[in-house]
Amino acid sequence: MHTVSKSTDVGGKTLTIEVGRFAEQASAAVTARYGDTMVLSTVTVSSKESSLDYFPLSVEYIERLYAGGRIKGSRWVKREGRPSDDAILAGRIIDRSIRPLFPKSFKRDVQVIVTVLSVDGEHDPDILGLIATSAALAISPIPWNGPIGGVRMGYIQGKDDEPDSYLINPTIAEQGLSEFDFVIASNREKVVMLEGGFCETLESIVFGAIAAAKEENRKIIQLIEELREEVGKEKLPVPQEAALDELLQKIQADYAKDMEDVFARNAQKESAGDEVAELAKTIAEAYGNVWSVKDVETALDKLFKKKVRKDAIEHGKRVDGRAIDEIRPIEIEVGVLPRTHGSAMFKRGQTQALTVATLGAPSLEQLIESPMGEESKRYMHHYSMPPYSVGETGKIGTPSRREIGHGALAERALLAVVPLQEEFPYTLRLVSEITSSNGSTSMASTCGSTLALMDAGVPIKEPVAGISIGLMTEGERYVLLTDIMGIEDFAGDMDFKVAGTRHGITAIQLDVKIDGLTDEIIQQTFERARQARLHILEKMLAVIPEPRKNLSRYAPKVQIIKVPIDRIGDVIGSGGRMIRMIQGSTGVVLDVDDEGTVTISGADQESVEKAVKWVEGLTRDVQEGEEFEGEVKRILPFGAFVEIFPGKEGMVHVSQMSTGYVNNPEEIVKVGQRVKVRVVSVDEQHRINLSMLPVGQGGKSALSEKRFNGGVSGRRHAFSGQKRR
Numbered sequence: 001m002h003t004v005s006k007s008t009d010v011g012g013k014t015l016t017i018e019v020g021r022f023a024e025q026a027s028a029a030v031t032a033r034y035g036d037t038m039v040l041s042t043v044t045v046s047s048k049e050s051s052l053d054y055f056p057l058s059v060e061y062i063e064r065l066y067a068g069g070r071i072k073g074s075r076w077v078k079r080e081g082r083p084s085d086d087a088i089l090a091g092r093i094i095d096r097s098i099r100p101l102f103p104k105s106f107k108r109d110v111q112v113i114v115t116v117l118s119v120d121g122e123h124d125p126d127i128l129g130l131i132a133t134s135a136a137l138a139i140s141p142i143p144w145n146g147p148i149g150g151v152r153m154g155y156i157q158g159k160d161d162e163p164d165s166y167l168i169n170p171t172i173a174e175q176g177l178s179e180f181d182f183v184i185a186s187n188r189e190k191v192v193m194l195e196g197g198f199c200e201t202l203e204s205i206v207f208g209a210i211a212a213a214k215e216e217n218r219k220i221i222q223l224i225e226e227l228r229e230e231v232g233k234e235k236l237p238v239p240q241e242a243a244l245d246e247l248l249q250k251i252q253a254d255y256a257k258d259m260e261d262v263f264a265r266n267a268q269k270e271s272a273g274d275e276v277a278e279l280a281k282t283i284a285e286a287y288g289n290v291w292s293v294k295d296v297e298t299a300l301d302k303l304f305k306k307k308v309r310k311d312a313i314e315h316g317k318r319v320d321g322r323a324i325d326e327i328r329p330i331e332i333e334v335g336v337l338p339r340t341h342g343s344a345m346f347k348r349g350q351t352q353a354l355t356v357a358t359l360g361a362p363s364l365e366q367l368i369e370s371p372m373g374e375e376s377k378r379y380m381h382h383y384s385m386p387p388y389s390v391g392e393t394g395k396i397g398t399p400s401r402r403e404i405g406h407g408a409l410a411e412r413a414l415l416a417v418v419p420l421q422e423e424f425p426y427t428l429r430l431v432s433e434i435t436s437s438n439g440s441t442s443m444a445s446t447c448g449s450t451l452a453l454m455d456a457g458v459p460i461k462e463p464v465a466g467i468s469i470g471l472m473t474e475g476e477r478y479v480l481l482t483d484i485m486g487i488e489d490f491a492g493d494m495d496f497k498v499a500g501t502r503h504g505i506t507a508i509q510l511d512v513k514i515d516g517l518t519d520e521i522i523q524q525t526f527e528r529a530r531q532a533r534l535h536i537l538e539k540m541l542a543v544i545p546e547p548r549k550n551l552s553r554y555a556p557k558v559q560i561i562k563v564p565i566d567r568i569g570d571v572i573g574s575g576g577r578m579i580r581m582i583q584g585s586t587g588v589v590l591d592v593d594d595e596g597t598v599t600i601s602g603a604d605q606e607s608v609e610k611a612v613k614w615v616e617g618l619t620r621d622v623q624e625g626e627e628f629e630g631e632v633k634r635i636l637p638f639g640a641f642v643e644i645f646p647g648k649e650g651m652v653h654v655s656q657m658s659t660g661y662v663n664n665p666e667e668i669v670k671v672g673q674r675v676k677v678r679v680v681s682v683d684e685q686h687r688i689n690l691s692m693l694p695v696g697q698g699g700k701s702a703l704s705e706k707r708f709n710g711g712v713s714g715r716r717h718a719f720s721g722q723k724r725r
Contacts, residue, residue, distance in 0.1 A: 004231050008223045010034070010151065010216055011168030013123075017135050017223065019231050028140035028233070032132035034169070036120035041132035045142050046109035049239070053294065055102055059112040061091035061129060067116045068371035084370060085404050090114075090126035092405050094133050097185035097193040100512050101145040105241045110142055119371045122171040127152050130185060135224045141233045145515060147224040148192055149217030150185040153209040154178030155201070164205075166212045172372070182206070182508070184213035188221055190516025194496075197412035200462065200504035203526040210522065247291050247299045255283060263304060276300055305491035309472045312488075313479050319487055320349075327467070327483045327532055332543045334455040341555040342456025346448035346540075349485065350438035355448035357456040359555045360427040361601035363591045378427045379418050383407030383445055385434040406442040407432070410466075413446045413499035413507035414453070417461040424459060425560045425599060439485040440468035442509075446499045451540060456555065457548040464506055465536040466499030469525045473514065480524060482532050494521075498529035502537060557608045558601040565596045567619040570686075578618065578647065586611040614646035622648070622688060626679045632669045640665050642677050642690055650688030652677060657692050668692075 003020035016033045023029035026042040050056045065072055065080060072078045083091075094114065102110075114129035130150035138147040154167030156177055167174055175181060182196030191210060198206065251259070262275050280296040291299075311317040316324050328349030337343040342357035365378040383406045387394030399407075410432060418428065430452060432445035443466030450464045470484035471494035481488055489495055493514045499507040505526075510517070517525075551557075563571060571592055572579050583590055588602035588611045598615055602608040628644040635641075639653040652669075654662045662668060669675060677690040 004227065006223050006227050008219050010219060013169070015131070015220065015223070017132065017227060019135075019139065019227065027142060028136040030132045030136040030139070030227075031117070032128040032135070034128055035123045036118055037123040037125050037128060038118040039125050039128045039132050040115045040117055041129060041136045042113050042115075043133070043136045043140050043142060044111050044113075045140070045236070049107045050109055052107065053298065055099075055104075055106060056109045057095065057099055057102065057112070058110075059091045059095040059098075059133075060114070061087045061094065061126070062113065062115045063087045063371055064116055065369070065371055067125075068119045068121070068373065070369075070371060070373075073369055073374075082398075084368065085408065086368070086370060088401050088404050089408055090129060092401060093126065093183060093185075093193065093195055094130050096195075096511050097130055097148060097150060098133060098137060098144070098146070100192055100514060100516075101148070103143050103145075103238045105239045106143055107239070108142075108236075112136075116371055121372060122173070123169065124152060124172075125371075127169060127183065130183075131220055131224075134220075135227055138224050138228045139232045141236050143235045143238045146187070147221050147228070148185050148187050149220030149224075150183065150193075151213050151216050151220075153180070153182040153184060153196075153213050155180055155182075155205060155209060166209055168212070168216050180206075180209070182209055182213075184210055184217070186214050186217045187516055188218055189214075190518060191510070191522060192512055192516045194508050194510035196508045197415055198500070198505045198507065199416045200501050200506060202504050203523075203530060206505055206508070207519075207523060207526065211519070244291075244295060244299050244302070247295060248303060250287070251283060251296070251299055251303065254286075255279070258282075259300065259303060263307065276304075304487070308487055308491040309474070312472050312481060313474050313477055316479065318481065319485060322483075324479055325482045325528060325531070327535060328485075330536065330539045332451065332540060334451050334544050339554055341552045342452045342454070342458070344448050344451030344455055346444050346451060347436075348440075348444055348447075348483065350436050351441055351444045352434070352436040353441060353444040353448040354433045354435055355445060355452040356431050356433070357449070357452040357458065358429045358431075359456060359458075359551065359558075360429065361556060361558060361589050361591070362421065362425055362427055362560075362599045363589060363601075364427040378421060379411070379415065380428070381407050381411030381414070381430040381432070381445075381449060383410060383432045383434070383442070385437060385441060389434045389437040389441075406445065409442045409497065409499075409507060409509050410445040410449055413466055414449055414460070414464050416506045417464055417501065418453075419459050419461070422560075425558045426458075426556075428453075428458065437486070439489055440466075440483065440495075440497065442466070443468050443497055443499060446507075447536060447540060451544060454544050454547040457551040459547050462501035462503065463537055463540055464499055464501055465533045465540060466497060466507070467529050467532040467536065469496045469498070469528050469532075470494055471496070471512075471517075471521065471525075478521065480521070480528055482528055496525050496529070498526065498533070500530075500533055502534060556601045556603060557605045558599065559608050559612055561598050561600070561612060561615060563592075563596045563598055563615065563619040565594075568592055568594075568596055570618045571598060571615055582611055582614050582647070586614070590615075610646070617645035617648040620645075620648070621686070622650075622679050622682060624679050624681055627676065628679075629674055629676050632671055632673045632675060635665050635669065635671060637665070640669050642675060644677065644688070644690070648688070650677065650679065650690040652690045652692055656680065656690065659693065 005018035007014055007016040018031045023042045027044045029042040031040050112133055116125045134147045137144045152169050154170035156165050158164045180198040185193040280293050284293045284296045331347040333345040336345050340356050341359045345354050365376045368375050383403050430449045434441045446466035453460050470481040470488050470492045472479050472492050495511045497509045586607045588600050588607050591599045600608050600611045630642040630644040633641050633643050639651050641649045641651050643649050657668045680689040680691045682688050
């Protein structure tokens with residue numbers, strides 16, 4: 001195969017795209033390299049049209065552990081299994097970036113497969129996957145209105161006299177310092193996809209990142225166009241859409257009243273499929289089946305959408321009578337479930353989300369394995385939208401890609417306000433159950449999740465709310481719609497979700513159906529979303545103004561303490577004996593890491609505090625002269641062992657029990673008896689010698705400290721061959 005490669009500078013580093021090395025039988029295949037990170041994107045088109053009434057595009061993003069020189073950690077399964085959530089999210093970003101640019105009438109199956117071949121631990125492969133896919137589509141025979149470019153943007157706020165700086169494709173280390181993680185896909189002038197998480201960032205800073213990304217994307221687009229000029233294939237013809245003008249006119253003339261009735265009954269529903277299908281069947285039969293039922297359904301769909309768009313653009317009139325910037329009525333309840341740790345119901349119009357917050361021990365965090373390495377995750381948000389939420393029947397099974405994407409968006413929206421583990425040592429899981437859906441359920445989940453966390457007593461930094469802004473265009477004319485319903489989403493050109501606090505943005509997700517958004521539309525959307533966000537926050541805070549002071553009594557109690565690294569062994573014990581003893585006696589779960597952080601979690605505060613005292617006792621250095629009241633645990637011929645605090649014992653030699661002669665320690669003490677003792681000495685092995693005598697009476701043992709020293713061997717030597725009189 002003939003290999004052709006092109007390179008350019010992106011963010012101060014070399015981006016290389018190459019054709020001809022792999023996958024010669026695909027419709028097109030491109031490898032992209034940035035640093036030592038490398039991906040392969042292939043696009044393949046079927047030879048005949050699909051019978052589906054929508055464009056059958058699928059995007060698969062495949063992570064291979066070999067890319068990072070790793071073998072799967074499972075002992076039994078070494079092959080990669082189902083895609084990780086991160087892989088699904090990467091595939092969705094690519095899908096949402098390229099989908100709007102295909103002709104509406106093109107119905108052949110198109111499959112994009114992005115395979116991660118190499119990762120260097122510094123540069124993310126997902127952005128490379130987007131760029132390689134754009135290049136592959138551009139040179140393929142598939143009709144597509146590209147190319148586009150894509151970059152990841154970061155931002156570091158300057159300190160003192162240092163200026164603020166935007167980061168283009170920041171490394172993994174730089175991302176840890178960045179205020180946001182923002183992916184922007186655009187053509188030369190317009191934005192086609194946005195996805196990002198932010199730390200309460202001002203709209204002006206976010207817009208600045210978009211402007212900087214567009215400049216960099218133009219360089220990527222130029223690179224792809226140069227490749228297309230050299231190796232691009234002739235494009236397939238674009239099929240003409242079925243001529244339904246005559247059918248549209250006849251339906252408008254003959255069935256205007258029927259359409260109005262169906263529209264009125266279903267305008268405020270997410271789905272009106274059954275009634276539309278029934279009307280289409282009636283019309284097709286009335287026309288002697290000159291047009292198929294499918295053609296009639298297509299015509300009805302166009303007429304419904306045309307009416308929604310015309311009313312909004314020309315008259316500022318919405319389906320439910322709202323103003324274009326008006327939010328549907330909001331209902332809020334908190335503490336709705338009696339035994340959960342935190343719960344809330346957020347309802348906006350017919351969109352309703354029930355979110356439940358669950359608190360767990362730090363040990364319950366999620367472990368994630370990828371080519372980039374392993375990481376842990378202590379805050380998770382899961383989203384579920386069952387069929388009944390739109391009044392339909394359907395399958396229930398593993399979460400769909402849409403559900404994973406919506407859950408990730410709500411998770412990202414709250415990430416900036418969730419307390420750090422040092423401040424709040426819990427694993428957090430949020431689950432949003434969508435019980436009714438009619439537009440922007442992910443933003444309802446974000447609002448419900450904020451309320452559930454506050455109900456659970458989680459000290460979030462700021463409450464977060466979210467809203468979706470829609471768009472309808474006709475030539476140069478357009479109108480923005482706040483809080484879009486399902487029918488407005490289906491009939492419209494944009495679903496622009498923005499979440500944030502009163503201070504700034506925490507998450508963005510943009511999907512478009514047109515060739516992109518202008519700067520003007522984006523800026524107006526930010527302002528409209530900010531106004532809506534503040535309105536929703538006011539409604540939320542009227543119900544619960546701040547997080548509850550106390551956690552739910554059903555939530556586990558967690559406490560973290562630090563112990564010296566050289567004392568970790570005291571907590572664990574030989575073969576784990578001590579840690580098992582603590583857990584068995586108190587009922588807690590105890591975890592110790594290599595840095596000496598001990599995490600103790602239990603069902604009640606009393607058991608946790610008991611375990612904390614136990615660990616503190618095991619690792620505490622007692623001082624000579626300290627006094628305690630302890631319990632006699634064991635009696636031996638030469639003395640008694642007294643527990644001065646949980647897990648920590650010292651020995652009282654018979655010479656330290658009384659000023660008089662003691663023949664048998666049991667004459668003085670009994671097992672279980674509580675006695676007052678004083679620390680006489682502590683040896684280098686942390687063994688403690690105690691005395692029951694008052695200060696000034698006895699002190700050290702009559703035996704030499706060297707011979708006794710609190711140790712077993714010393715005691716044996718001291719009494720071997722001797723008998724006290």
